[in-house]
Amino acid sequence: MATRPTVYWRQIVADEARQLASGELDPECAGIAELFPESMLVRTDQVLRRFEADLAALNSPSDEDVFRAIKQVVRTLNEVNEEYDHAAYETGEREQLCDYIDKSLTETGVDVEALAARRGLKRYEITDEWREW
Numbered sequence: 001m002a003t004r005p006t007v008y009w010r011q012i013v014a015d016e017a018r019q020l021a022s023g024e025l026d027p028e029c030a031g032i033a034e035l036f037p038e039s040m041l042v043r044t045d046q047v048l049r050r051f052e053a054d055l056a057a058l059n060s061p062s063d064e065d066v067f068r069a070i071k072q073v074v075r076t077l078n079e080v081n082e083e084y085d086h087a088a089y090e091t092g093e094r095e096q097l098c099d100y101i102d103k104s105l106t107e108t109g110v111d112v113e114a115l116a117a118r119r120g121l122k123r124y125e126i127t128d129e130w131r132e133w
Contacts, residue, residue, distance in 0.1 A: 002103035004048045005096035009036045040080065040088050047076045048100070055108045063118055066110055067126075073101065074130040081133040089133040098127055 016032040019025035051073040058065055077097065081088040089097060102123065105112050116123045 001052055002100050002107055004045060005093060005100055006041045006045050006048070008096065009041060009093070012036070035090075037084075040084055043080045043083065044077070044088070047073060047080060050076070051101070052104065055104055058108065061110070063115055066105065066115060067119075070101065070105075070126055071130050074127045078130070078132045086133070094131075094133055097133075098124065101127060 013033050013036050016025065016030055020027060020030055051069065054069045054072065058069070061069075077089070102112050105115075112126065113123050116126050119126075121128075
């Protein structure tokens, strides 16, 4: 399955902590841990795990089945974003989440380009209908 963005986010938190501990980074210049609190990472992982399970349960899915899974993950990520005052996912994180959704679908055997086209969408627009982050 595609690598969850939270793996990368945890890595940059750990990198910053290492730099702080070694003295390479001035504490006044640190802020990554505030951008990626562990509670937000845990919640995001829960949402993405459910999406992975939903995709794994699909067997010869219809477009409706696939869009139902996309809608579910996007709306639940909206809830997480709301829990963090609409600041859980900034531009880079949004792009990583959308890329993760795309890659997860592709790895499940979904032709994302064709799926989007059947709805009159571009590939990168498949989350737009529900996405608030």
